[in-house]
Amino acid sequence: MELQYFESVAIFTGIYIILGWAMYFPLSAGQFNMGVIGFAAIGAYCSALCSKAGVPFGLSLLASAILGGIAGFLIGYPTLRLRTFAIAIVTIAFSEIVRICAVNLNFVGGSRGIIHIPFFTNVLNVYAVILILAFFLTRWNNSKWGRAAQAMKEDEDVAESMGINLARMKLFVNGVCGFMAALAGVFFAHYTTFIQPAHFGFDLLMRVCCFVFFGGWTYFWGVFLGVAVLIIIPEIVRFLDDWRLVFYGGVLIAILLLRPQGLMTKQTSEVLRRGLKGWLKWGREEHLRMRNRE
Amino acid sequence: MQFVQQIVNGIMLGIVYGLFAVGLTLVYAVLKFVNLAHGEMVMVGAYIGYFVAVATNNVLLAFLASIAGMVFLGVIIERCLLRPVRLAHHFTPLLITFGLALIFTELVKMYVFGGFPVIYPEDIRKPITLSIGPISITTLQITTLIVGIFLMMGLGFLIYKTKLGKAMRSVAENMETAALLGVNANRIARLTFGLASALCAAAGVFIGVLYPYIHPHMGAPLAFKAFAIILFAGAGNVFGAICGGIFLGLVESIAVGFGLTLWRDVFTFVIIIVILLLKPTGIFGTPYPETR
Amino acid sequence: MKPVRQKSIFVVIAMAFFVTLWIPEGFAKDDEWQKEIHIPFITCRTGVLATWGKIMYYGAQIAAEEINARGGVRGMKLLLDVYDDGSDAAQSAMLVRKVEPKALVLFGPNNSNTAETGLPVANSLRVPAVSGCCAKTSIVAESRPWTFTNLMPVDLLSIKAAELFLKKEVEVKTAVLLVDKADPSSTLQGASIVKGLKEKGIAIKEEIAISQGDIDPAPVITRVKDLNPDAVAISVGAEMGGAFIKEMERQGLKKKILCAQGSWTPDLIRVAGSAAEGIYGINQMWPADPKLKSLYDKCKEKSGGPPPNFCSFTCYELTWFLAQAIEKAGITNNPGKRREEREKLLKVIQTMERDGILGKWRFREDGVGSSQAHLLTIKGGNEIEVK
Numbered sequence: 001m002e003l004q005y006f007e008s009v010a011i012f013t014g015i016y017i018i019l020g021w022a023m024y025f026p027l028s029a030g031q032f033n034m035g036v037i038g039f040a041a042i043g044a045y046c047s048a049l050c051s052k053a054g055v056p057f058g059l060s061l062l063a064s065a066i067l068g069g070i071a072g073f074l075i076g077y078p079t080l081r082l083r084t085f086a087i088a089i090v091t092i093a094f095s096e097i098v099r100i101c102a103v104n105l106n107f108v109g110g111s112r113g114i115i116h117i118p119f120f121t122n123v124l125n126v127y128a129v130i131l132i133l134a135f136f137l138t139r140w141n142n143s144k145w146g147r148a149a150q151a152m153k154e155d156e157d158v159a160e161s162m163g164i165n166l167a168r169m170k171l172f173v174n175g176v177c178g179f180m181a182a183l184a185g186v187f188f189a190h191y192t193t194f195i196q197p198a199h200f201g202f203d204l205l206m207r208v209c210c211f212v213f214f215g216g217w218t219y220f221w222g223v224f225l226g227v228a229v230l231i232i233i234p235e236i237v238r239f240l241d242d243w244r245l246v247f248y249g250g251v252l253i254a255i256l257l258l259r260p261q262g263l264m265t266k267q268t269s270e271v272l273r274r275g276l277k278g279w280l281k282w283g284r285e286e287h288l289r290m291r292n293r294e
Numbered sequence: 295m296q297f298v299q300q301i302v303n304g305i306m307l308g309i310v311y312g313l314f315a316v317g318l319t320l321v322y323a324v325l326k327f328v329n330l331a332h333g334e335m336v337m338v339g340a341y342i343g344y345f346v347a348v349a350t351n352n353v354l355l356a357f358l359a360s361i362a363g364m365v366f367l368g369v370i371i372e373r374c375l376l377r378p379v380r381l382a383h384h385f386t387p388l389l390i391t392f393g394l395a396l397i398f399t400e401l402v403k404m405y406v407f408g409g410f411p412v413i414y415p416e417d418i419r420k421p422i423t424l425s426i427g428p429i430s431i432t433t434l435q436i437t438t439l440i441v442g443i444f445l446m447m448g449l450g451f452l453i454y455k456t457k458l459g460k461a462m463r464s465v466a467e468n469m470e471t472a473a474l475l476g477v478n479a480n481r482i483a484r485l486t487f488g489l490a491s492a493l494c495a496a497a498g499v500f501i502g503v504l505y506p507y508i509h510p511h512m513g514a515p516l517a518f519k520a521f522a523i524i525l526f527a528g529a530g531n532v533f534g535a536i537c538g539g540i541f542l543g544l545v546e547s548i549a550v551g552f553g554l555t556l557w558r559d560v561f562t563f564v565i566i567i568v569i570l571l572l573k574p575t576g577i578f579g580t581p582y583p584e585t586r
Numbered sequence: 587m588k589p590v591r592q593k594s595i596f597v598v599i600a601m602a603f604f605v606t607l608w609i610p611e612g613f614a615k616d617d618e619w620q621k622e623i624h625i626p627f628i629t630c631r632t633g634v635l636a637t638w639g640k641i642m643y644y645g646a647q648i649a650a651e652e653i654n655a656r657g658g659v660r661g662m663k664l665l666l667d668v669y670d671d672g673s674d675a676a677q678s679a680m681l682v683r684k685v686e687p688k689a690l691v692l693f694g695p696n697n698s699n700t701a702e703t704g705l706p707v708a709n710s711l712r713v714p715a716v717s718g719c720c721a722k723t724s725i726v727a728e729s730r731p732w733t734f735t736n737l738m739p740v741d742l743l744s745i746k747a748a749e750l751f752l753k754k755e756v757e758v759k760t761a762v763l764l765v766d767k768a769d770p771s772s773t774l775q776g777a778s779i780v781k782g783l784k785e786k787g788i789a790i791k792e793e794i795a796i797s798q799g800d801i802d803p804a805p806v807i808t809r810v811k812d813l814n815p816d817a818v819a820i821s822v823g824a825e826m827g828g829a830f831i832k833e834m835e836r837q838g839l840k841k842k843i844l845c846a847q848g849s850w851t852p853d854l855i856r857v858a859g860s861a862a863e864g865i866y867g868i869n870q871m872w873p874a875d876p877k878l879k880s881l882y883d884k885c886k887e888k889s890g891g892p893p894p895n896f897c898s899f900t901c902y903e904l905t906w907f908l909a910q911a912i913e914k915a916g917i918t919n920n921p922g923k924r925r926e927e928r929e930k931l932l933k934v935i936q937t938m939e940r941d942g943i944l945g946k947w948r949f950r951e952d953g954v955g956s957s958q959a960h961l962l963t964i965k966g967g968n969e970i971e972v973k
Contacts, residue, residue, distance in 0.1 A: 004683045004686070004687075004711075005680065005683045005684040007683075008679065008680045008683045008684075009680060012676060012680065078567070078571050082570070085529070086525075086570055089521075089525045089566070089570060090566075090567055090570055090571075093563040093566050093567050094567070096559070096563050097560055097563050097564070100557075100559050100560050100563075101560070103767055103768050104556055104557065104560075104767065110767070110770075110773060113770070115702065115728075188676075191679075192675060192676055192679055192703045193703070193706060194675065194702050194703050194706075196675070196699070196702075196770065197768070198699075198768065199675065199676075202514070202518060203514075206330070206392055209385070209388075209389065209392075210389055210392065213385045213386065213388075213389050214389065217385070234672075235680075238669070238670065241631060241668065241670060242400070242404050242631055242632060242670075243400075243404075244631075244632055244670060244672075245396050245397075245399075245400045245632045245633075245672070246396070246397050246400045246401060248393075248396065249392075249393035249394065249395075249396035249397040249400070250393065250397065251393075252389065252390070252392070252393035252396075253375060253390050253393040253394065253397075256379065256386055256389055256390050256393070257375065257378055257379060257390070260378075260379045260386045291381045296808050296809075296811060296812050299808050300805055300808055300809075303802070303804040303805045303808060304805070306802070306804070307801075307802045307804070307805070310801075310802075400632060403632075403636055403637075407891055407892055408637060408640060408641070408889055408890065408891060408892040409636050409637040409640070410637050410825075410853055410892045411825040411853055411856075411857060413856070413857060413859075416859070421836065423836065423837075423838075430837065432836075501801060504802075505801050505802055505803070505829065506803070506825075506828065506829035506832050506833070506857050507825050507828070507829060507857050509825060511634055512801065514799075515797075515798050515799025516799060516801065518799065519799060546805065547804075547805040547808075550794070550805040550806055550808075550809050551805065551808065551809055551812070553792055553794075553809065555794050555795040555796070555797075555806075556767060556795045558795075558797065559797060
């Protein structure tokens with residue numbers, strides 16, 4: 001097809017990957033932080049206002065990301081003592097409050113949103129950031145903090161008895177989540193040059209959840225695969241017209257039934273490194289193993 | 295200000311909210327996942343009721359047919375789509391129901407009147423308005439109130455006084471232990487989902503009859519409100535869900551009554567956050583041992 | 587599921603996935619350019635705005651069929667290729683980028699929300715884009731010179747609405763507005779109606795914000811009863827507006843009602859039912875015009891039941907306009923000459939005047955189509971124009 005079309009698909013894929021990683025990161029520490037949409041909205045609006053006021057792109061990117069990180073950090077406080085489900089709810093409620101505030105406050109444009117945001121995103125920007133984040137995530141996974149996060153996910157009490165400072169870890173993880181989500185929001189705002197509160201609603205949250213859990217929530221490359229598959233499929237099946245979304249729902253269900261643990265998990269990726277042949281056989285055994293652990 | 299009338303409005307609205315929140319809370323308690331297709335199931339129930347009402351012009355028949363249809367659909371969904379992944383991480387059934395919601399919405403949009411809103415037949419919906427003192431209320435609303443209360447009492451009886459209810463409660467606490475003790479967990483899961491679908495159908499038909507129209511996208515905002523209700527009231531608690539529903543209806547009506555319509559939704563969320571911070575398991579919730 | 591069966595199903599799905607990557611695109615093969623002109627029609631066939639998108643398409647499709655029946659455009663068939671943007675602004679931007687290389691002119695994105703991202707992209711890619719139902723006319727005013735919409739500017743329309751309404755109903759002194767703050771079109775139309783009413787000295791008692799998930803109109807109408815205005819202005823979506831009107835009748839509230847253009851659709855009238863008698867609405871088309879009856883019936887037949895609304899007719903008219911413009915500009919549809927032909931077509935679109943079902947109209951300097959506003963009301967179940 002055409003280069004500009006591929007470029008736009010690639011950019012959206014990149015933006016969703018960053019969002020997906022923002023949701024994946026707290027998940028790998030056991031926190032179901034569903035507020036990624038709220039943080040993305042904060043990042044998008046903040047950077048949009050900055051850019052319209054003439055601030056250079058790099059600066060507004062950093063500023064909005066840091067703001068998102070602070071917001072994430074602040075959201076971490078109330079959720080310190082909550083269980084997983086309650087954290088999800090409080091963060092969803094937070095996202096909705098951000099959205100409703102955006103609708104009702106006129107200086108951010110109300111329901112019309114902000115238009116004429118200068119166009120700054122391109123494939124290089126987005127993928128450079130993705131590479132940096134991938135590097136960070138790989139190093140994190142192999143470092144002592146990564147292992148601490150995983151311990152926290154498995155069992156909080158044991159982790160605490162091993163000397164891991166739970167509160168600090170949770171706050172840090174939520175802060176990074178906010179940082180990454182805000183980055184995605186900034187790129188989104190500067191690509192579509194138009195943001196509206198409606199863009200940051202519940203359906204975007206569900207899509208990001210789909211990317212993360214469909215692709216595999218235990219390994220960060222799973223998000224990559226999940227986003228790629230779930231963005232490319234609707235584009236390929238355009239010839240289905242009205243049946244497009246039905247097909248999308250059907251594919252989602254079918255693949256989730258076949259591989260409930262997600263497309264790519266850490267074990268799967270290791271197996272892949274050893275050779276493609278073992279992959280399918282391992283899928284079934286791995287599912288059984290995970291089942292027995294639950 | 296028509297304060298009393300707004301309270302009555304709020305209670306009526308609340309009963310409907312409560313009905314579909316109960317289905318959601320049942321599914322969450324017993325099957326341990328949030329059914330994202332809940333709103334769409336209410337919508338499908340409303341549409342089934344619509345077709346039967348148009349064909350037979352009888353509300354009762356529409357009600358019963360809708361319940362029967364949705365129970366059938368619910369059991370099939372549970373058997374085919376949810377059982378295989380029940381033991382996986384509890385986000386997988388959630389995403390499956392998300393896909394299901396998409397499918398339901400798009401199919402209804404394609405095949406029923408081009409996706410435009412449909413209206414239940416006028417004869418059924420002709421309400422007779424009674425004025426009792428300062429408030430006006432319709433016969434339809436009174437019927438809904440009575441049927442709703444009956445349904446809730448029946449549900450309460452089922453869950454707390456029958457052997458089946460005991461089995462459901464034991465599965466809600468711990469599915470594996472219940473299975474060890476001789477409860478057929480699969481059957482209970484199927485029954486629960488069927489029961490929740492029946493409640494969806496009832497709520498759907500009520501909505502179709504009481505309110506001016508139904509359309510394919512009515513499921514999502516309703517489901518969102520239902521989530522808010524069960525969080526606020528404590529997941530798994532039937533009585534709490536109804537009370538939560540009525541509370542939400544009251545908050546909305548009174549907010550409108552005071553002219554604070556703009557920030558209505560923010561109130562709801564702020565209240566939820568405050569309550570969750572003060573009592574993380576919800577107002578009526580009992581502390582569950584953390585299983586996942 | 588048995589491992590072998592799981593494995594084989596997975597392999598089949600993976601193979602199908604890779605095979606579909608090679609499915610040929612449904613766009614014109616380059617050697618057919620002499621026989622067919624393909625115009626990409628970007629609309630919402632799935633998603634929340636699907637009902638609007640489909641109804642618009644039927645109007646345009648009827649026009650295309652009529653054009654082809656009388657010989658096509660310069661001997662070539664006019665074909666509208668439908669692209670679905672899923673009511674999503676991001677997808678519409680992607681789609682415009684996808685279809686632009688082979689397109690002479692774009693018909694779409696055809697909805698205010700999706701046009702917000704799509705039309706500026708079209709403008710930057712230098713391809714003429716006409717939108718049939720973009721109510722936010724500021725978009726085309728800012729994306730000059732390549733984009734156009736033939737919907738009247740919402741603010742002008744609403745102000746005219748207030749003026750005509752007050753001429754008819756002179757005893758109105760106070761009003762209340764029902765608006766959906768989360769929907770930009772509704773907010774815009776509501777704000778304009780309020781402005782128009784205030785200019786004529788009407789006091790607005792309150793702007794009641796409705797939310798999408800409101801299923802019960804009772805609390806809001808009780809509030810309206812409380813405020814007791816003389817008139818109610820409705821700028822929420824069509825079926826919700828109808829619900830409020832019906833509830834007003836049920837609660838015994840007799841007020842003068844004025845509906846904005848975005849709300850005045852067959853749905854509103856249908857949902858309001860018997861309560862719709864005597865309500866007013868502003869629109870730049872009069873779909874129930876007896877002169878347009880055959881078009882109305884054809885649309886209804888094509889859609890299989892749902893009647894057309896004003897957008898179907900604007901798209902019908904726009905298709906004819908495009909055909910006329912392509913004729914006048916002498917387009918040969920040669921892919922090698924795309925750039926020049928787009929420029930030629932742009933000049934014609936900017937200057938040509940057409941006498942069609944909207945009367946005489948043309949695109950103004952700011953890219954918006956000029957047309958007239960009609961104040962409509964319901965009498966005896968029929969939509970008639972108020973002179």
